[in-house]
Amino acid sequence: MKKTRRDFIKISALGLGGLASTGLAFDWASGAIQKSSLLTNLTNFTRTPTYCEICFWKCAGWVYKNEENDIWKIEGHADDPHCNGRLCPRGTGGVGMYADEDRLKTPLKRVIKNGKQTFEEISWDEALDYIANKMNDLKEKYGPECTALFTHGSGGKFLGHMLKAYGSPHITAPSFAQCRGPREVAFYSTFGEGVLSPERTDIRDTQCLVLIGSHIGENMHNGQVQEMSDAIDNGATIITVDPRFSTAASKSKFWLPIKPATDLALLLAWIHVIINEGWYDKEYVEKYTYGFDLLKQHVADYTPEWAYGKTTIDPETIRKTAKEMANASPSVIVHPGRHVTWYGDDTQRLRAVAILNALLGSWGRRGGFYNPDFVELPSYPHPPYPKPKKSWRDAFPGQYNLATEILSNGICDATMPSPNRECAFKGWIVNGTNLIHTIPNQKKTLEAIQELELLVVIDTMPMEITGYADIVLPECTYLERYDAVRNSPHRDPYLALRMPAVEPKYNTKPDWWIAREIGLRLGLKDYFPYENIEEMLDWQLKQVGTSLEEMQKVGVKKMKRAYDDLYYREGEDIEFNTNTGKIELYSTEMAAEGFDPMPVFTEHEQPPAGFYRLNYGRTPVHTFSRTANNPNLTAIYDENDLWVNPKVAKRWGIEHGQKVWLKNQDGVVSSFPIKVRITERIRWDSVYMVHGFGHADKRLSRAFGKGASDTELITNVKTDPIMGGTGMRENFVTFLTEQPKQEDVPS
Numbered sequence: 001m002k003k004t005r006r007d008f009i010k011i012s013a014l015g016l017g018g019l020a021s022t023g024l025a026f027d028w029a030s031g032a033i034q035k036s037s038l039l040t041n042l043t044n045f046t047r048t049p050t051y052c053e054i055c056f057w058k059c060a061g062w063v064y065k066n067e068e069n070d071i072w073k074i075e076g077h078a079d080d081p082h083c084n085g086r087l088c089p090r091g092t093g094g095v096g097m098y099a100d101e102d103r104l105k106t107p108l109k110r111v112i113k114n115g116k117q118t119f120e121e122i123s124w125d126e127a128l129d130y131i132a133n134k135m136n137d138l139k140e141k142y143g144p145e146c147t148a149l150f151t152h153g154s155g156g157k158f159l160g161h162m163l164k165a166y167g168s169p170h171i172t173a174p175s176f177a178q179c180r181g182p183r184e185v186a187f188y189s190t191f192g193e194g195v196l197s198p199e200r201t202d203i204r205d206t207q208c209l210v211l212i213g214s215h216i217g218e219n220m221h222n223g224q225v226q227e228m229s230d231a232i233d234n235g236a237t238i239i240t241v242d243p244r245f246s247t248a249a250s251k252s253k254f255w256l257p258i259k260p261a262t263d264l265a266l267l268l269a270w271i272h273v274i275i276n277e278g279w280y281d282k283e284y285v286e287k288y289t290y291g292f293d294l295l296k297q298h299v300a301d302y303t304p305e306w307a308y309g310k311t312t313i314d315p316e317t318i319r320k321t322a323k324e325m326a327n328a329s330p331s332v333i334v335h336p337g338r339h340v341t342w343y344g345d346d347t348q349r350l351r352a353v354a355i356l357n358a359l360l361g362s363w364g365r366r367g368g369f370y371n372p373d374f375v376e377l378p379s380y381p382h383p384p385y386p387k388p389k390k391s392w393r394d395a396f397p398g399q400y401n402l403a404t405e406i407l408s409n410g411i412c413d414a415t416m417p418s419p420n421r422e423c424a425f426k427g428w429i430v431n432g433t434n435l436i437h438t439i440p441n442q443k444k445t446l447e448a449i450q451e452l453e454l455l456v457v458i459d460t461m462p463m464e465i466t467g468y469a470d471i472v473l474p475e476c477t478y479l480e481r482y483d484a485v486r487n488s489p490h491r492d493p494y495l496a497l498r499m500p501a502v503e504p505k506y507n508t509k510p511d512w513w514i515a516r517e518i519g520l521r522l523g524l525k526d527y528f529p530y531e532n533i534e535e536m537l538d539w540q541l542k543q544v545g546t547s548l549e550e551m552q553k554v555g556v557k558k559m560k561r562a563y564d565d566l567y568y569r570e571g572e573d574i575e576f577n578t579n580t581g582k583i584e585l586y587s588t589e590m591a592a593e594g595f596d597p598m599p600v601f602t603e604h605e606q607p608p609a610g611f612y613r614l615n616y617g618r619t620p621v622h623t624f625s626r627t628a629n630n631p632n633l634t635a636i637y638d639e640n641d642l643w644v645n646p647k648v649a650k651r652w653g654i655e656h657g658q659k660v661w662l663k664n665q666d667g668v669v670s671s672f673p674i675k676v677r678i679t680e681r682i683r684w685d686s687v688y689m690v691h692g693f694g695h696a697d698k699r700l701s702r703a704f705g706k707g708a709s710d711t712e713l714i715t716n717v718k719t720d721p722i723m724g725g726t727g728m729r730e731n732f733v734t735f736l737t738e739q740p741k742q743e744d745v746p747s
């Protein structure tokens with residue numbers, strides 16, 4: 001391997017902090033999502049509104065302080081439909097993010113001391129001047145478009161505004177190409193609209209919920225978990241398709257333990273049955289859809305008997321579950337999932353999900369998918385952004401035209417120099433996304449990083465990505481700052497305010513301030529005409545009939561829907577935002593791009609002998625890697641384990657609790673061992689672990705070396721040809737029961 005210019009800087013932990021005990025319990029059925037106490041009625045506590053940043057469900061809440069003016073507790077906001085007054089265990093544990101003594105404390109700069117690269121503490125002025133000078137330099141040499149922003153989280157809005165004012169449109173988030181991109185593209189192609197976040201699923205009123213991989217209950221998206229719990233209480237049928245016996249499977253009437261990577265076969269067979277038995281919503285299909293006859297022909301051979309051979313789900317179960325859906329129609333949801341970048345044909349799998357919903361008439365219907373509304377917040381007046389002259393798309397001529405957002409992995413690829421391109425990316429600003437654990441094929445990400453002339457990382461914690469930065473900027477936590485007003489879509493439009501509950505600890509600053517200070521240094525004062533964020537937020541809120549003062553008091557405000565159109569009215573004429581104005585069972589957009597206009601089943605690789613498919617997911621008490629060092633949450637769960645089927649364990653002579661290293665199909669060995677959990681809940685052809693563990697940065701005193709990282713073992717990436725998403729579930733691992741010798745481990 002070539003000598004790296006940009007060494008990963010390791011700094012040993014400054015000292016171990018004590019573990020705070022939280023007493024949080026998790027039991028989904030009985031409401032682990034913490035109920036609000038009666039605190040609301042007490043007057044001797046000061047409380048300030050916030051919305052949670054521990055995941056992107058963004059539940060609104062109140063932050064309570066004690067007599068010492070320190071944060072004591074966070075509770076859900078009773079008026080907020082994202083949480084209905086209850087936070088999930090992670091949200092309650094958000095205090096730990098503020099309290100974590102391993103936090104980044106002051107700006108850092110990469111310097112060379114005694115011939116070794118290390119970080120030096122610098123002032124904010126020095127850091128911001130350095131960044132602005134370098135950005136000016138990059139602009140002059142390559143054009144502003146060659147600097148990109150990777151961002152995940154609320155503060156990205158301000159940094160994005162700064163970058164666009166500077167002249168680059170290249171803003172990307174892992175929530176597209178590593179998460180829900182295929183779903184959005186598939187639903188746009190079918191219905192002319194996306195599924196959005198929070199999902200527009202009317203779970204509360206559904207009679208049948210079909211989960212295909214969505215592991216709600218472990219995937220702890222709050223309102224969704226609560227609504228599913230209510231739906232079960234109201235007698236809804238839950239059908240879970242998952243090769244693993246998930247929490248959701250344990251709450252289901254039907255669990256279909258599908259052979260991994262064959263879901264499209266099951267979906268096509270369901271479509272076949274529903275059409276052939278005449279179980280579809282005839283009036284709806286007739287009035288609103290395009291291509292029904294073509295679809296009928298297309299699925300003629302996709303019989304349940306055919307699907308049995310692919311999926312291992314018996315034909316009778318396929319028919320029975322199809323009938324359950326039809327009986328509930330239109331109050332049925334075939335859930336579109338969220339993290340759907342699995343096997344590279346993900347947009348087509350999600351097209352099949354969309355088509356199934358269309359046949360069942362659930363789109364726009366109560367108990368199916370509702371039509372959300374949101375408050376459009378005008379931007380504080382500023383001059384128009386300069387027009388970019390180059391695009392990331394230049395790196396992919398003719399490809400990914402249906403991608404509705406910029407691909408994070410695409411920016412990595414376009415950072416590698418190529419004689420065919422006018423510009424490769426030279427500068428990255430990375431905010432709130434730990435790219436090393438987030439984008440699969442780490443080697444490629446690290447190679448791209450070596451090509452950069454500027455890497456700025458803005459984070460709250462010394463996560464792996466900070467180790468590669470030229471400049472590290474410490475952001476204060478969400479509990480210590482203002483952010484953009486939350487205006488997510490829901491059944492009714494709502495606003496939610498986040499304001500600082502306390503002053504920022506250490507020498508940390510909020511993103512809005514960082515973006516503005518860089519902007520001012522770049523000569524972009526006209527784009528930041530306000531003195532502080534309060535002025536900007538107050539202006540914005542006044543445009544929509546409220547004010548900062550009111551929002552500080554109420555925290556959450558319900559606004560009026562523009563139209564009474566949560567669901568379609570009986571027989572209503574609707575023009576869909578597709579080429580034909582109809583719901584496209586046959587996608588004219590896909591056909592025009594040269595893709596299958598209706599989903600076609602494709603076979604996927606199976607594990608070679610002695611290897612097992614690497615499956616991964618969530619635990620209710622952590623979010624990706626962002627909580628891996630949180631003192632409150634590590635007190636409950638501090639390392640992931642590896643689910644192994646008893647048959648497999650026996651074959652390998654592996655014991656419950658034993659630690660093993662994993663080696664993947666490309667010879668990559670996990671940096672750390674992982675504890676085996678022997679369980680019937682996983683199929684014999686797969687193993688399973690929770691994503692977000694196996695951290696290699698010693699500055700994370702609680703997370704370092706705990707469990708294994710799924711990401712480092714995901715080297716085989718199946719790129720979705722339609723929208724460029726990174727399919728991550730075609731990786732296979734085998735067990736090493738002894739620590740591999742160093743020379744055996746590829747670097």
Ligand SMILES: Nc1nc2c(c(=O)[nH]1)N[C@H]1C(S)=C(S)[C@@H](COP(=O)(O)OP(=O)(O)OC[C@H]3O[C@@H](n4cnc5c(=O)[nH]c(N)nc54)[C@H](O)[C@@H]3O)O[C@H]1N2
Binds near residue numbers: 178179433438478711
């Ligand atoms: N192998 C594998 N890869 C995956 C997934 C998987 O399951 N397995 N899941 C995919 C999915 S669905 C998604 S959405 C993405 C998620 O990808 P990311 O959002 O990148 O996930 P995290 O690993 O949590 O990294 C978040 C980073 O933000 C920092 N951070 C937290 N709060 C703040 C803040 O307030 N301000 C700033 N500036 N920084 C903050 C954290 O310290 C951490 O470094 O990952 C994707 N990648």
Ligand SMILES: Nc1nc2c(c(=O)[nH]1)N[C@H]1C(S)=C(S)[C@@H](COP(=O)(O)OP(=O)(O)OC[C@H]3O[C@@H](n4cnc5c(=O)[nH]c(N)nc54)[C@H](O)[C@@H]3O)O[C@H]1N2
Binds near residue numbers: 212214216243621622
């Ligand atoms: N607690 C917690 N909740 C979270 C998050 C978190 O980090 N922590 N992250 C949030 C985010 S950003 C996202 S995107 C979501 C992700 O959560 P989801 O969208 O619900 O789920 P996935 O990550 O796609 O899938 C995980 C499930 O898919 C199953 N699976 C694996 N292979 C297959 C297969 O071939 N077919 C089928 N049918 N199933 C398969 C796994 O066994 C597992 O149960 O979770 C959200 N909620």
Ligand code: SF4
Binds near residue numbers: 058059083222
């Ligand atoms: S679901 Fe939990 S972690 Fe996510 S925003 Fe809500 S309370 Fe926070």
Ligand SMILES: [Mo]
Binds near residue numbers: 179180338339
């Ligand atoms: Mo995600």
